[in-house]
Amino acid sequence: MESKAKGGGSYVGWLLILPLVLILVPFFIVPIIGVVAASFVQSDGFGGIIPSFTFENYKSVFTSALTYQLYWATLKFTVFAWFFSLLIGFWIAYFLVFHVRNPLLALGLFLICTVPFWTSNIIRMISWIPLLGKEGLINSALIKTHVIDQPLDVLLFSSLAVVIAYVHQLTIFMIVPIFNSMARIDKRTIEAARDAGASRFEIVRFIVLPLCKTGIALGSIFVVSIVMGDFFVVKVMSGGGSASVVGAFYEDIGVLQYPTAAASATILTVIVLLLVVAILRTVDIRKELTR
Amino acid sequence: MTADLTVKADPVALRRRRALAPSRGGRPWTFYVLAALFTLYVIALYGPMVCIYILSFQDVRGGLVFPMRGTSLHWFVDLFTQVRTGDVKGAFSRSIRLAVVVTIITVVVSFMSGLAFRRRFAGDTVVFYLMIGSLVAPGLVLGIGVGLICNTLGIEASWYSTALGAQLSWTLPFGVLVMFAVMSRLNNAWEEAARDLGATAWQTTFLVIIPILAPGLVAVALFGFTLSYDEFTRTLLTAGSLNTLPLEIWSMTLNVTSPSLYALGTVTTLISFIIIGVCLSSIARIQKRRAVGPGAH
Numbered sequence: 273m274e275s276k277a278k279g280g281g282s283y284v285g286w287l288l289i290l291p292l293v294l295i296l297v298p299f300f301i302v303p304i305i306g307v308v309a310a311s312f313v314q315s316d317g318f319g320g321i322i323p324s325f326t327f328e329n330y331k332s333v334f335t336s337a338l339t340y341q342l343y344w345a346t347l348k349f350t351v352f353a354w355f356f357s358l359l360i361g362f363w364i365a366y367f368l369v370f371h372v373r374n375p376l377l378a379l380g381l382f383l384i385c386t387v388p389f390w391t392s393n394i395i396r397m398i399s400w401i402p403l404l405g406k407e408g409l410i411n412s413a414l415i416k417t418h419v420i421d422q423p424l425d426v427l428l429f430s431s432l433a434v435v436i437a438y439v440h441q442l443t444i445f446m447i448v449p450i451f452n453s454m455a456r457i458d459k460r461t462i463e464a465a466r467d468a469g470a471s472r473f474e475i476v477r478f479i480v481l482p483l484c485k486t487g488i489a490l491g492s493i494f495v496v497s498i499v500m501g502d503f504f505v506v507k508v509m510s511g512g513g514s515a516s517v518v519g520a521f522y523e524d525i526g527v528l529q530y531p532t533a534a535a536s537a538t539i540l541t542v543i544v545l546l547l548v549v550a551i552l553r554t555v556d557i558r559k560e561l562t563r
Numbered sequence: 564m565t566a567d568l569t570v571k572a573d574p575v576a577l578r579r580r581r582a583l584a585p586s587r588g589g590r591p592w593t594f595y596v597l598a599a600l601f602t603l604y605v606i607a608l609y610g611p612m613v614c615i616y617i618l619s620f621q622d623v624r625g626g627l628v629f630p631m632r633g634t635s636l637h638w639f640v641d642l643f644t645q646v647r648t649g650d651v652k653g654a655f656s657r658s659i660r661l662a663v664v665v666t667i668i669t670v671v672v673s674f675m676s677g678l679a680f681r682r683r684f685a686g687d688t689v690v691f692y693l694m695i696g697s698l699v700a701p702g703l704v705l706g707i708g709v710g711l712i713c714n715t716l717g718i719e720a721s722w723y724s725t726a727l728g729a730q731l732s733w734t735l736p737f738g739v740l741v742m743f744a745v746m747s748r749l750n751n752a753w754e755e756a757a758r759d760l761g762a763t764a765w766q767t768t769f770l771v772i773i774p775i776l777a778p779g780l781v782a783v784a785l786f787g788f789t790l791s792y793d794e795f796t797r798t799l800l801t802a803g804s805l806n807t808l809p810l811e812i813w814s815m816t817l818n819v820t821s822p823s824l825y826a827l828g829t830v831t832t833l834i835s836f837i838i839i840g841v842c843l844s845s846i847a848r849i850q851k852r853r854a855v856g857p858g859a860h
Contacts, residue, residue, distance in 0.1 A: 282684040282685045284679075284684075285679045285682055285684025285687065286684055286685070286686075288675045288676065288678050288679035289675070289676055289680075289687075289690055291671070291672045291675055291676075292672050292675070292676045292679075292690065292694070292735060292739070293690060295672065295728065295731050295732065295735060296693055296694065296697050296732060296735070299697075299705070299709065299728035299729055299731060299732040300693070300696065300697040300700065300705065300732045301693070302708070303704075303706075303707075303708020303709045303711070303712060304700065304704070304705070304708055305708075306708040306711040306712045306715070307704055307707055307708040307711065310711050360600070360604060363597055363600055364597075364600065364601055364604055366597065367594075367597035367600070367601050368601075371593070371597055371598070381601070383843070384605060385604075385605070385608070387836075387839060388608055388609070388612070390785065390835055390839050391612075391793065391831075391832050391836070392792075392793045392828070392831050392832065392835065393795065394793075394809055394812050395612070395615070395812065395827075395832060398615070398816055398825075398828065399611035399612045399614060399615040399828065401615075402611070402614045402615060402618055402627060402628045402629060403610070403614060405627070407628045408628055409614070409629055412629070440607065440608070440611075472591065472593065493699060497698075497699035497700075500701065501700075501701030501702055501703065501704070501796065502796075503703065503796075504796070504813065508816060518701060518703050518704075521707075522703060525707060525710075525800070530707075530711065533707060534711070537701070537703070537704040537707055538704075540701055540704065541700055541701060541704050544699060544700070544701060545696065545699070545700075548699050552695075557695075
């Protein structure tokens, strides 16, 4: 299959990549083009569209104060989710790679962290109800120990609950790539640094952290794009108290306002892609992945 | 993502890591701090899930929070017999069938793409970024797009056509990324040796490359199945009139407030665990056979 690598390599490569392209074109490229196109047409107000070119949808999105509130709320959640998942994910990976001496044990502990990733996100989200709810375990424990005498409302159906659910779901996206980068660090580099008199903090700051850049970047791409594109965690965990960008245009779809929804969707996609490109600029992900 | 699944299980790599283990002698204080963090993380990871599994076994008086009220399988029976909880059985069978198809396509296409990306070809960077784009694009935006295109072309959306494609636009980039990690360990010398011994391209692929990559392919299958089986945002607007299981769970979270919801959580997690168990144990079995067999690498 690859025997013609020198001469007809490109042609064989294209034959092998063809199925992927044949799926991504109709289910990624065409829908995106469809959304962008729909954002420039006019709605007739009854779920239909009037085929004409207009900037009205963008105008209404950009002049609405709601848009800015939604983006502000979503960005806040993104920053919190990113920060905490990175903080926890980095140290969990560091613990597994540099502190667990038995490699089989490290592999086992790593698998323990990854298993929930393969189970339903929605189930993992609703599983916070018996813990954080008004009559949940945390509230009743705090009341029994007389730390508080009224149940805390802020635990469930609040912004705090949204951030908890995000960090719960997304830390794994940080752990796996960072773990992968750390496991590739040549331990001799660290021994050399130690021999040269570096403290443990300096080793983390000047050796481990720079060498994990790719892992951190990959994890950040996952966390940022998932939180920006999410609406059900916000909807369920905030109890309707907080809205999100995606949630807002999902509601537009519900009332058949396709062009407005399409304009919001286009803007969001552009912002997410810009963020991803900004992260990608810091590392050459493809080189790192295929090396 | 699962690079490590296979990389770490490589006996040679494991031996090397042991030889270069970073710390010797007494544990530094950071070990205990990080061990505590790790323990807390695992408790937070599994604790809530364990709570709902326990609560799903209450009897008819059961509520959504502790304390447990009796023990029975009432809510599991309720889940599959009550009209109010919707067509759970149908959603189950649709989700499983869909996940099987997605898995097969993901494994085959990711494998082919992985082979393609081993060498440069015209436009490879474009395809690579196309894939990254498909991975990071907001799921609901793609859903809206697929819906709009269907409207325009007069195609009816359904779980086995449009939802299948929408899920593939998510599982394939994942599968190919895993393939990258797996392929980076594939030594070209093995292939060249096969070719020098007179193997045809097909023989090289099926008798050399695929057996060597088998554990990685199982990992791709695990991703394909579970990502499809739990997929929500991309399926929401593309599944048409019949629900898949995550959509069913979603509609239940909005209108069912009984432990039936938890029972459904228990059942679906059980299925996920069975799939994970089968995949991981088959990877372990392949690795073990290699470690003891004459062909150990």
